[in-house]
Amino acid sequence: MDKLINDFSFGLFFWQILLFVGLLLLLRKFAWKPILEAVNNREEGIKNALESAEAAKKEMQNLQADNERILNEARAERDGMLKEARQLKENMIADAKSEAQTEADKIVAQAQATIESEKKAAIADLKSQVAGLSVEIAEKVVRKELADKDKQLELVESMLGDVTLN
Template sequence: MEKLINDFSFGLFFWQILLFVGLVLLLRKFAWKPILDAVNSREEGIKNALESAEEARKEMQNLQSDNERILNEARAQRDGMLKEAKELKENIIAEAKAEAQAEADKVVAQAQATIASEKKAAIAEVKTQVAGLSIEIAEKIVRKELSDNGKQLELVESMLGEVTLN
């Protein structure tokens, strides 16, 4: 250090200070100002990006709440449509059952009417056959009974005895 003090020169010191001040001024004008401007613009860009991100986050929250609301409305609408469809289905089924019951009652009534008319026709036919058979049997019996004259007279007298005059 002693050597530095012995070799010290004011002229050299002056020129070094002058160059240093000139260098600082040049750096300030051409380097520091663009560097500081770049740093400031970068800071502004980051600040703008953070503000944009915050706005995007708020907008995303709004969109999510809108989506939730729309989803709830869609669910309510779907539930309403399902309820209407269920009621419509139940009404259609009830109407179909009523129509089927009415048709079944009509078919049963027709079948009963057909059965009754066929029963009457069968009874009439049986009566006709029974009457025909009865007449044939009576005819055969009468022929057999009336083949003899004594029996004929006896039959006429018994019938006359049964008949009373009024």
């Protein structure tokens, strides 16, 4: 301790404090502040870059998931549409078929009705012709029969006998 006190030099202490504090103030202004600022800025920059890269990655993943989802949706939609179309096609075919069937049935029925009515008309025509012919034949027969007076009277008598007065 004695040696320490003996070795102590106020002059050296004075210069040391002066030099050190001067150096400290100078370095603070010209070195430490800009250095620490630059280092901090760079570290912030790196941190931000990493963060934004992470965010971009996440966004990318989201986007990919979105794409996947949209693709799936589109696929499902397409499948639905196809299914619908197929259904529609089948329906249409079935409808067409049934429609055609009814139409055909109708046509057939109409044809049958026409045939029937034609038949009826033909029959009626035939009947009337047969009736005319029979009448004509009957006329010719009657005319021959009724050439004498006796026979005419006899006929009138018999006809009158048929007609019953009521």
